Amino acid sequence: MLTVEKLTVAYDDTPVFADVAVNFNASKITGIIGPNGAGKSTLIKAILGLIKPKTGTVLYQDQPIKAVQKQIAYVEQRKDLDLTFPIDVFDLVVTGTYGKLGLFKSPGKKEKAAAKAALSQVSLSEFAHRQISQLSGGQLQRVFVARAIVQEADVIILDEPFVGIDLQSETAIMAILKAWRDAGKTIIVIHHDLNKVTSYFDDLVILNHGIIDYGPTADVYNATNIERAFSADLSSVLFEKGGVQ
Amino acid sequence: MASLSEFIGALGRYDFLQSALITAIMVGVMSGIIGSFIILRGMSLMGDAISHAVLPGVAVAYMFGFNLLIGASVFGILAALLIGFVASHSKIKTDTSIGVVFSAFYALGFILISMVESSTNLHHILFGNILAVSDNDIMTTAVVLGIVIMFVVTFYKELLVISFDETFGRTYGLPVQVFHYALMLVLTLVTVSALQTVGIILVVAMLITPAATAFLWTNNLKVMLVLASILGAISASVGLYLSYTLNWASGPAIVLVAATMFLTSFIVSPKQAFLKWPSKKAVK
Numbered sequence: 001m002l003t004v005e006k007l008t009v010a011y012d013d014t015p016v017f018a019d020v021a022v023n024f025n026a027s028k029i030t031g032i033i034g035p036n037g038a039g040k041s042t043l044i045k046a047i048l049g050l051i052k053p054k055t056g057t058v059l060y061q062d063q064p065i066k067a068v069q070k071q072i073a074y075v076e077q078r079k080d081l082d083l084t085f086p087i088d089v090f091d092l093v094v095t096g097t098y099g100k101l102g103l104f105k106s107p108g109k110k111e112k113a114a115a116k117a118a119l120s121q122v123s124l125s126e127f128a129h130r131q132i133s134q135l136s137g138g139q140l141q142r143v144f145v146a147r148a149i150v151q152e153a154d155v156i157i158l159d160e161p162f163v164g165i166d167l168q169s170e171t172a173i174m175a176i177l178k179a180w181r182d183a184g185k186t187i188i189v190i191h192h193d194l195n196k197v198t199s200y201f202d203d204l205v206i207l208n209h210g211i212i213d214y215g216p217t218a219d220v221y222n223a224t225n226i227e228r229a230f231s232a233d234l235s236s237v238l239f240e241k242g243g244v245q
Numbered sequence: 246m247a248s249l250s251e252f253i254g255a256l257g258r259y260d261f262l263q264s265a266l267i268t269a270i271m272v273g274v275m276s277g278i279i280g281s282f283i284i285l286r287g288m289s290l291m292g293d294a295i296s297h298a299v300l301p302g303v304a305v306a307y308m309f310g311f312n313l314l315i316g317a318s319v320f321g322i323l324a325a326l327l328i329g330f331v332a333s334h335s336k337i338k339t340d341t342s343i344g345v346v347f348s349a350f351y352a353l354g355f356i357l358i359s360m361v362e363s364s365t366n367l368h369h370i371l372f373g374n375i376l377a378v379s380d381n382d383i384m385t386t387a388v389v390l391g392i393v394i395m396f397v398v399t400f401y402k403e404l405l406v407i408s409f410d411e412t413f414g415r416t417y418g419l420p421v422q423v424f425h426y427a428l429m430l431v432l433t434l435v436t437v438s439a440l441q442t443v444g445i446i447l448v449v450a451m452l453i454t455p456a457a458t459a460f461l462w463t464n465n466l467k468v469m470l471v472l473a474s475i476l477g478a479i480s481a482s483v484g485l486y487l488s489y490t491l492n493w494a495s496g497p498a499i500v501l502v503a504a505t506m507f508l509t510s511f512i513v514s515p516k517q518a519f520l521k522w523p524s525k526k527a528v529k
Contacts, residue, residue, distance in 0.1 A: 048415075048416050049415070049416075050412065050415055050416065066418075069416070069417060069418040070417055070418065072416065073416075074412075074413070074416040076412055076413070080412070081409075081410060082285075082287075082409065085285060085408070085409045085466075086285070086460065086463055086464045086465055086466045086468075086469050087405070087409060087464070087465075087466060088464060088465065091465075091466075092409075095402075095405065095406060095409075095410070095413070098402050098403075098406060098417065098419075099417030099418065099419075101402070103400075103403070104399065106401075106402065107402075131464035151417075
C-alpha cells in the first residue's frame with residue numbers, strides 16, 4: 001500500500017492542497033480525477049519526490065519513498081519531451097533498465113532482451129529502430145509504457161496516458177495496466193475522461209484542491225462527489241438520464 | 246596559396262606547426278563530444294556563458310603564476326553555480342540569469358587582464374594563438390581530452406538521461422544536479438583548452454557548430470558523438486591549414502571551416518530535408 005499522510009504542497013506560498021491523506025492499494029488500478037488545476041499532477045509529483053511538499057509523508061509499504069524509489073515507475077506527459085533527440089524506440093525502452101543497473105554498468109544482453117520483450121508486449125517490435133519523432137502519439141505513449149515495463153516497478157504512476165492517442169493504443173495500454181494489476185502491482189492513473197471511469201478504475205480518488213472523496217469506484221463515483229469536484233451541470237449530465245434541460 | 250604538400254612539408258620542418266595541429270585536433274575532438282551534450286540539452290547559451298566566464302580565472306592564474314586550468318575551472322564552476330542559484334531563487338528566467346552573470350564575469354576578467362603586466366596578450370586570449378602552443382600546453386590538452394573521453398564513456402547512460410529526460414532520471418533517484426555540474430566542470434576544462442586554439446570569443450562555435458552539423462546527419466547519440474568529434478577535428482586541421490597558407494587568424498579560420506560544413510549539411514542532409522529527396526520521406 002502506498003500511503004500519503006498530511007501532504008501539503010504550495011507554489012510560492014499559494015497552497016495547491018493541504019493535509020491530503022489518501023491510500024493507494026496494491027492489485028488495484030486507481031484513477032485520480034478532478035477539474036483542471038485541481039492539483040492532480042502536483043499530487044503525483046509530490047508522491048514521486050519531484051516536488052518538495054511543505055509538510056507530510058509518503059510511504060510505500062511503510063518505507064519512505066526515497067528508499068524505494070527504484071520500485072516506482074512514472075509515465076509522464078509526453079508534451080514535455082524533446083522528440084528530435086537522437087534516440088530510437090529501442091534505446092528509449094532500454095533506459096528503463098538504467099535505474100536498477102546503477103552507475104558504472106552498461107545494459108547487457110539481459111537488459112536488451114527485456115526491452116525487446118516489452119516492445120513486443122506493446123506490439124511495436126517493428127518500430128524498434130525508428131527515431132521517436134516518427135511515431136504517432138499513441139505509439140509513443142506505448143513506448144513509454146514499454147519503458148515502464150522494463151523498470152519492473154511495483155508502483156506505476158501514469159499522468160494522463162490516454163490524452164490525444166488512438167483507440168487501439170488506449171486499449172493496448174489498458175490491457176497492460178490490467179495485467180500489472182493482476183500481478184499485484186499498484187497502478188495510479190491521472191485521468192480526465194469521466195465517461196470511462198467506471199470501466200477503467202477499481203478505485204477512485206476525486207480531487208479538487210484537496211480530497212473530495214476516495215475509495216472503490218462504485219462507492220465514490222456518484223452525483224454528489226462529482227458535483228462537489230466539478231459542477232452541478234456536469235454531475236447532472238453524467239448521472240441523470242436525459243441530461244440537463 | 247600554398248599547396249597542401251607545402252603545408253605538409255612545413256609540418257615536418259616546424260615543431261610549432263606540429264604542436265599546433267596536434268592541439269587543434271584534440272580540441273576539435275573534445276569540443277565535438279561535449280558540444281553534443283550542450284546542444285541536446287538546449288544549453289548553447291550556457292556554453293557561451295561558461296566560455297566567457299572563465300576569463301577572470303585566466304587572469305588570476307597569470308597573476309599568481311598557477312595553472313590556467315585551475316583558475317578557469319574555479320570561475321567556470323562559480324559562474325555555473327551562480328547562474329543556477331539566481332535562476333532558482335528568483336523569478337528571473339535562466340537565460341536572463343546567464344546574461345547577467347556571464348557579462349559580469351567577462352567584464353571582471355577584462356579589468357583583471359589589463360592589470361596583468363607584459364607577457365599576457367589579451368588579443369591572444371580572445372582570438373587564440375595556436376602557433377604559440379608549448380609542449381606543456383599539449384600535455385594539458387591531452388589530459389583534458391582523456392578526462393572528457395573517460396567522463397563520457399563512464400557516464401554515457403547518465404548523460405543520455407539528463408539530456409533527454411531529466412524528470413525520468415529524478416524519478417529513479419539519479420542525482421541530476423550532480424551530473425549537471427560535473428558536465429559544467431568538464432565544459433570549463435574544454436573551454437580553457439580551446440582558448441589557445443580559437444580564443445574565448447569563438448569557443449562556443451567549436452562546441453556548437455560541429456555538434457549541430459552531426460545532429461543533422463544521425464538519429465543515434467553514439468554516432469552523433471563520434472561524428473561531431475570527427476567534424477571538430479577536420480575543422481581544426483583544415484582551419485589551421487588555411488590559417489598557415491593564407492595568413493588568417495587561426496580561430497576564425499577554424500570556425501569558418503566548421504560553419505561551411507554546417508551550411509553544406511543544412512542544405513543537403515536528409516534529416517533537414519531542405520532539399521527534398523525524392524525517395525525518402527521527410528524525417529521531421
